[in-house]
Amino acid sequence: MNDSYFDGILHIKTTGEQKGFNASLHYNRYEPTPYHALCELFDHYELDKSDHVVDFGCGKGRLNFYIHHLFRATVTGIEMNEWLYREALENKKRYERKFPVQPARIRFKCCLAENYKILPEDNRFYFFNPFSVQIFMKVVQNILRSVEEAHRETDIILYYPSQDYIYFLEDHTPFEKRLEVPLTFLYEHNPYEKFVVYRLA
Template identity: 50%
Template sequence: MNEHEYDHLLGIETTGTQDWSFHLAQYHPYEATPYQALDALFHKYEWTNKDRLVDYGCGKGRLLFYLHHRFGLSGTGIEVNKKRCDEAETNLLRYREKNGGNPVDIQFKCCPAEAYKVDSRDHRFYFFNPFAVHIFKKVVGQILTSLKQHPRSVDLILYYPSSDYLAFLDTHTPFDILQEIRVADWYEQNENERFVIYRL
């Protein structure tokens, strides 16, 4: 299926990119993770319906709807842009209608990433280069603080990983690389078309 066909299956609209304003330069423009890449990830990375994910820079919410549809996962999307938050909420209403109006354990928070208080139930965290590395460092610091307060195993899932993100995780955190998943059809053209998963 192409991007539009996958959206239609889920009853949502998540295609397109986002124009970005100057005052939000430390946050990067919205671009949804391609469905083809998500299929590659979840072919090799295991989930259960007990997992709870936080998607930083969730945009219109594609990842959360995909995960709920495939695995029944719950999660929270964090998005700083009000327009994108509104579009995500509209998609949530459409997704519920597509699922017969049944409750869906997906929520969206319209706030800067560093303002989100990590929930003790959160243990998988997704990043598609949503913001500058200094914000990423703050977010990872909050995840580590949550782990001290509520010990548990957590994964950080990075798509198209920034070298700054990787360097920080490798040299300044206790996270270790668990898995690297290449997006097969694209990898020969661009070695960044991959997921790198860290675990603690």
């Protein structure tokens, strides 16, 4: 079953490549997490309806709709590219025509990741290498400041994690590795093809 099959189930369109290039070299091109990888992750890692997930570099919103459909959690997609942001909003309309959604359960914001104000209820944060480690550091510091103001269990979920991301989390933050999910279904083993979950208890 390919990505188009899952898109069809969710009544959205998230395949295809990004049009044009990002203005900043700190931000990477859009590439959605493969559905088969998401299936593997959520075989080992569960979310709750009460969770609030923030997807940094959400693109067209694939992760957001998949999570909402599976867990009914609240999801917020952060995207700096205006074209991708508009595509995510179109997908939201398609999804909501097929699946009733409570108000504010699926949200998208067009802004730089480091400018997103972390809400007190945000407690799960997803990254598929959307930007440089310099931006990642700023976002994580925003998360930590928010947790200081409103303490809660907080997870950072990395897909295909860069060594820079891992080094920063493990050597410069209180986050601790809780779970690692290698993608065992791949024929050629790639040590970077995995999810790593870090938790701040």
